Amino acid sequence: MNQPLPYDRQRFDAAARELVENTRELAALGWTPATSSNFSLRLDDRHAAITVSGRDKGRLGDGDIMVVDFDGQPVATTQRPSAETLLHTQLYRRCPDIGCVLHTHSRVQTVASRLFAADGKVPLAGYELLKALHGNATHEAAIDLPVLPNTQDMPELASRVDRLLDTQTLWGYLIDGHGLYAWGRTMAEARRHLEAFDFLLACELDLRRLRA
Ligand SMILES: CSCCC(=O)C(=O)COP(=O)(O)O
Numbered sequence: 661m662n663q664p665l666p667y668d669r670q671r672f673d674a675a676a677r678e679l680v681e682n683t684r685e686l687a688a689l690g691w692t693p694a695t696s697s698n699f700s701l702r703l704d705d706r707h708a709a710i711t712v713s714g715r716d717k718g719r720l721g722d723g724d725i726m727v728v729d730f731d732g733q734p735v736a737t738t739q740r741p742s743a744e745t746l747l748h749t750q751l752y753r754r755c756p757d758i759g760c761v762l763h764t765h766s767r768v769q770t771v772a773s774r775l776f777a778a779d780g781k782v783p784l785a786g787y788e789l790l791k792a793l794h795g796n797a798t799h800e801a802a803i804d805l806p807v808l809p810n811t812q813d814m815p816e817l818a819s820r821v822d823r824l825l826d827t828q829t830l831w832g833y834l835i836d837g838h839g840l841y842a843w844g845r846t847m848a849e850a851r852r853h854l855e856a857f858d859f860l861l862a863c864e865l866d867l868r869r870l871r872a
């Protein structure tokens with residue numbers, strides 16, 4: 661006899677559809693080269709739906725989404741979750757409001773992460789588009805997008821993120837030579853944040869070129 665699932669199956673099915681649709685759209689922008697990037701949605705207070713590791717994110721089907729608990733362990737499946745699962749589940753565990761985490765490797769994100777790595781942050785100020793980030797009501801907002809050193813040690817990376825979150829509200833961070841993490845309360849909000857960061861980083865790169 662099959663064991664009952666510890667999560668709501670209908671909720672998982674809906675999350676899988678939403679993840680597949682949004683992942684395909686982000687892949688079509690060229691933001692998920694060479695199987696990179698990973699995407700997740702909260703299911704409840706202990707589980708998230710997340711992309712299976714190593715899949716071509718432009719060709720995902722429902723079978724490429726699985727469930728993990730907030731320790732990053734697979735639930736009711738033998739599939740292997742994203743290698744970066746811990747960077748998703750740490751946010752769900754820590755912040756009950758966070759409903760969606762998106763990670764991409766666009767060229768703009770990767771170049772900016774290299775350029776600003778030594779400073780540990782990208783200062784973003786004076787842009788109307790800062791209002792796309794939840795909580796910012798005016799273009800006069802100024803934020804620092806953190807840039808963390810890359811490592812394959814996910815617990816180490818997760819503890820750096822935890823330390824940042826201890827002192828500030830964040831909607832994303834860069835990892836040097838790697839890509840961008842962004843999140844939100846819903847898929848729509850997480851996408852808005854992801855797209856806003858990518859646009860603002862592209863502006864900063866253009867300004868650097870034009871001023872050189
Ligand atoms: C070939 S991309 C290297 C791993 C990575 O950074 C990534 O985003 C994708 O890893 P996943 O295990 O989630 O497919």
Ligand SMILES: [Zn+2]
Nearest residue numbers: 696697838839
């Ligand atoms: Zn990655």
